Amino acid sequence: MLRITLKQLQAFDAIARLGSVSNAAQSLSLSQSTISMSLKELEDRLASPLFYREGRRLVLSGFGREILPKARDILDKVQSIENLGHSSEKTLSGEIRASVSTTIANYIVPANTGNFLKIAPDAQFNLRVGNTEQVITDLRRFQSDIGLIEGICNDSQIISQPWRKDNLVIIANPDHPLCKKTNITFDDLLAQNWALREPGSGTRDTFEKAMRQYGGQTFTLSLAIELAHTEALKRIIQVNYFLGCISEFAVQREIERGDLVVLSTPFLNLERTLYLLTRAGQTLSPLMETFRNFCLTQSVDDRAV
Structure with missing residues (x-):
């Protein structure tokens, strides 16, 4: 018994x-x-x-x-x-527990959740927001059932599936001296003060990987400030002579208004893949499975918009 x-x-x-x-x-x-x-x-x-x-x-x-x-x-x-037992009713209801990294939460999730609720209007989202490391920890601790991240997950207990593509860009305020330079070099970047996302974020990992790939393992930056919030980071760069590196779709409005400028750095490979995470061996409910498939129908070659 x-x-x-x-x-x-x-x-x-x-x-x-x-x-x-x-x-x-x-x-x-x-x-x-x-x-x-x-x-x-x-x-x-x-x-x-x-x-x-x-x-x-x-x-x-x-x-x-x-x-x-x-x-x-x-x-x-x-x-x-x-x-x-409720499948004959053809309804998708219940709670979607998801952890998402900061950039995805700010610039992709609002449209994604709205579109999904058209399919499953009785679903309820319970979202946790953090950097890539925090999202992975949430899944390991069973605090979430699905994760969306900007970095790489090497945890053997987590299944990581490519979701969509994104590009990072180097940004500055329009009065920064490098905005007037036509051929920016790697040494030019090293000579500047930087405002960057915090360690553990997918954005920071992608940026540092690109810098190491071009300049070697021992490059040194003058880091003026670290922040966990992209919006605050953009504002700081707008009013200071700092360089930053964030997702291109996070600065679309600022670029259009002329508040920020994207610097041309073709020698840096700043393309990255965003990933969808689930726990290995996890049984997803029909609602969670539908949401996972909904996310994955967005081709890995699609840009985040």
């Missing part, structure tokens, strides 16, 4: 995702005492603690990290069975 219940697994999963009994209770619309009891029953069944306390937050124990993927897989499969 099975002694572990779905209610116990749901409580375990919610605490792992949200970090506390109170947050888990709110997420599942249950009382804190019910969540605490379910967790205690599960730990008693398994004869091992699943969490330890770190300040006010509950953090997975080693054993908890080991069984979380199995628990989540069971819950996913049960959800799939429930969804099959």
Whole structure:
């Protein structure tokens, strides 16, 4: 006879995702005492603690990290069975838990979500925004089911599929001295002050890779500022003599208005691929599978617009 219940697994999963009994209770619309009891029953069944306390937050124990993927897989499969029961209604409803990197969140997701909701008007998006490393971490911790990133993912627990193409550009304000130069060199770039995205972002990784490919592993930049927000980065470059490197579709309006200028640097390979991520072995609900396929129908050769 099975002694572990779905209610116990749901409580375990919610605490792992949200970090506390109170947050888990709110997420599942249950009382804190019910969540605490379910967790205690599960730990008693398994004869091992699943969490330890770190300040006010509950953090997975080693054993908890080991069984979380199995628990989540069971819950996913049960959800799939429930969804099959409603398949005759031809409706796609439920929550889409996705983590997306910053540039994608600002400039691609608004149109994508709007277009998808025309197909599945009863879907609800729960979006988390961070840099590429944070998106990968969200998937590993089961805080999201799909990720959209600008960088490379080498995690063996994550499936990475090419999604679409994008180009980065070197930008400056119109009064920057390099805007008057017709043939910009690599040494010219090294001589400038820079404002860049933070380490761990896909944009920063692509830029540094391009610089290393052309100038070798030991190039040195004068870095004036690092920022995790593209909009703030653009504003800083507009009012200072800094160079920056961001996605071309993030600066379309500023270029059209003349607020920023794209410098010609054909010696740098700043093209990159954006990727869609899922966990290896994950069973997606019909809604999540439909959303994944919707994203992938945008050819890898299409530019982000």
